Amino acid sequence: MTKPQGRAGKAGAVVRVTSGNFLEMFDFMVYGFYATAIANAMFPSGNEFLALMLSLVTFGVGFLMRPLGAIVLGAYIDRHGRRQGLILSLSIMGVGVLLLALTPTYATIGALAPILVLVGRLLQGFSAGAESGGVSVYLSEISPPGRRGFYVAWQSASQQVSVVVAALIGVALHFSLSADQTAAWGWRIPFLFGSLIVPFLFYVRRSLQETDDFADRAARRQRPSFREVYRTILREWRIVGTAVLLVTLTSVMFYLITAYTPTFGERELGLSAMDSYTVTLVVGVSNFVWVPVMGAVSDRFGRIPVLITFSTLVAVTGYPVMVWLVADPSFARMMTTLLWLSFLYGGYQGVMVVTLTEMMPAAVRATGFALAYSLAQAVFGGFTPAICTWLIEVTGSRAMPGLWLAGSAVISVLGTLLLARSGALRRGAANDGPTTADLPQPSPTA
Numbered sequence: 530m531t532k533p534q535g536r537a538g539k540a541g542a543v544v545r546v547t548s549g550n551f552l553e554m555f556d557f558m559v560y561g562f563y564a565t566a567i568a569n570a571m572f573p574s575g576n577e578f579l580a581l582m583l584s585l586v587t588f589g590v591g592f593l594m595r596p597l598g599a600i601v602l603g604a605y606i607d608r609h610g611r612r613q614g615l616i617l618s619l620s621i622m623g624v625g626v627l628l629l630a631l632t633p634t635y636a637t638i639g640a641l642a643p644i645l646v647l648v649g650r651l652l653q654g655f656s657a658g659a660e661s662g663g664v665s666v667y668l669s670e671i672s673p674p675g676r677r678g679f680y681v682a683w684q685s686a687s688q689q690v691s692v693v694v695a696a697l698i699g700v701a702l703h704f705s706l707s708a709d710q711t712a713a714w715g716w717r718i719p720f721l722f723g724s725l726i727v728p729f730l731f732y733v734r735r736s737l738q739e740t741d742d743f744a745d746r747a748a749r750r751q752r753p754s755f756r757e758v759y760r761t762i763l764r765e766w767r768i769v770g771t772a773v774l775l776v777t778l779t780s781v782m783f784y785l786i787t788a789y790t791p792t793f794g795e796r797e798l799g800l801s802a803m804d805s806y807t808v809t810l811v812v813g814v815s816n817f818v819w820v821p822v823m824g825a826v827s828d829r830f831g832r833i834p835v836l837i838t839f840s841t842l843v844a845v846t847g848y849p850v851m852v853w854l855v856a857d858p859s860f861a862r863m864m865t866t867l868l869w870l871s872f873l874y875g876g877y878q879g880v881m882v883v884t885l886t887e888m889m890p891a892a893v894r895a896t897g898f899a900l901a902y903s904l905a906q907a908v909f910g911g912f913t914p915a916i917c918t919w920l921i922e923v924t925g926s927r928a929m930p931g932l933w934l935a936g937s938a939v940i941s942v943l944g945t946l947l948l949a950r951s952g953a954l955r956r957g958a959a960n961d962g963p964t965t966a967d968l969p970q971p972s973p974t975a
Contacts, residue, residue, distance in 0.1 A: 539671065543680070546737060547686075548730045548734055549622065549730055549734055550661065550687045550688060551688070551691045551694075552626065553691075554692070555695055555719075555723055557784075558787060558788055561588060561791070562695060562788065562791050563716035564581065564792055564914065565796075566716040571643050572587075572635070573636075578922060581918065582918060585918060586912070587646060588650065588788075588914060589911040590647060591653050592654055592903070593654065593911075594651045594658065595655070596903045596904050596907055597655060598656060598903065599659055600759070600900060601659075602617065602618055602899070603663070603898075604759065606663045606896070607892065611666060612737045612738070615660070618659050618660045621652055622653055622656035622657065622660070623724070625652030626723045628645060628652065629650075661882075662885075662902055665681050666886055667737075668681045669883065678828040678879070679821055679828055681886055682821040682823070682878075685820045686817050686820045686821050689817035689820065692812070693814055696806050696807075696813060698719045699719075758892075758896050761892065762897060765890060767951070768890075768951075769901050771948050771951065772885050772889070774905075774944025775836070775885065776904075777908075777909050777937050777940045777941050778840055779910075780911075781934055782843065782870065782878075783874065784910050784911070784914060785930055786812055786867055789914040790808060793917070798927070800863065805863075808863050815871040819874070819879065822879065823877075824880060832880050832884045832887070833948070833949045837942065843870075843934065843935065843937075844935050846869070847870075847931045847934040848935045849931070850869060850931065851931025852928045885897075885898045885901060886898060916933060
């Protein structure tokens, strides 16, 4: 198979490959938006804080499955192809979404309710472990020379579409249902929407062509075995570890400014649900604009300078802007704060994703990307809503999410400096074709 030709063909390939990525993030957004309603329905407790924490921890637990999904599904993608692997991850993801949509409440089936919710989260986490990596690698391998940053940025941009759609559904439910109706059953509607579009997304993704890069290696019998993939990943642990540091900031920041926003706005700032959803909607649009723009900027000026600039800005301004917000909470201040953080997020994320594809050895590109991404999200990003809620509770300071964000930025600044010193990015970026030096070579008689 060959790469799509022409701009229309390229654009179509981008839409098809990112379609499943939309579903992955849509479900995570919806869970974060309705964490309080899910807590009341599935995790009953006489203590509101405890119920919310149980719901948010369950949100985070899904991320613990991501490293396992990265290792298993990432290796499958590197072994059997980008197309087949992405179809498999979408199938598993669809099952998880459906389970969350249809699980009865605790009042109906007792303790089985939170167990089924947990199983659904674990399935979604497992599939998501390789989804972002597989999509990013696919986009990297079909991108024209000199435009890799712009193309790969659409992996993250597609996730911002899910933020916008989830927020729009939240606004529609706000006007259509009462608060009691939303708490009782209305929160299921977005999950049902996600379940209903799975067949369409599956159809769209099946039309994907395999990338030339993988197809060429397959034709030369240079596809790595699972053992070879894992052996290479172990040997390149320094690259994977550096990548984890890079992903830390974007993992924390994304869930802070999107999934956690409605809970933070209503519970901590006393703003209305409509205010919170409106801010989230605007932030999603802002992210969608800035991510590909900054990916293109990095094609022009290089990855390292952009990464350093934006991670440093987050480290310096993350906490002060949050202090400013909580000093006199208002819709205008929340919008201003979140748009500033959205600009910084777009500047960093638009470059970080393509950087990961370029620093990984080509033959294990999907596995290395997915593992680094999922480890950072499992340790830092996925538990960000729960950690922020806990920090506010124990310190009494509503600005603590800003300190958590600034700390994650410092970690990513360190990762960027280590990457610049290692030279791994220069070697990877120069390698547009397949690299098999890290794998056992076939014998002349093979």
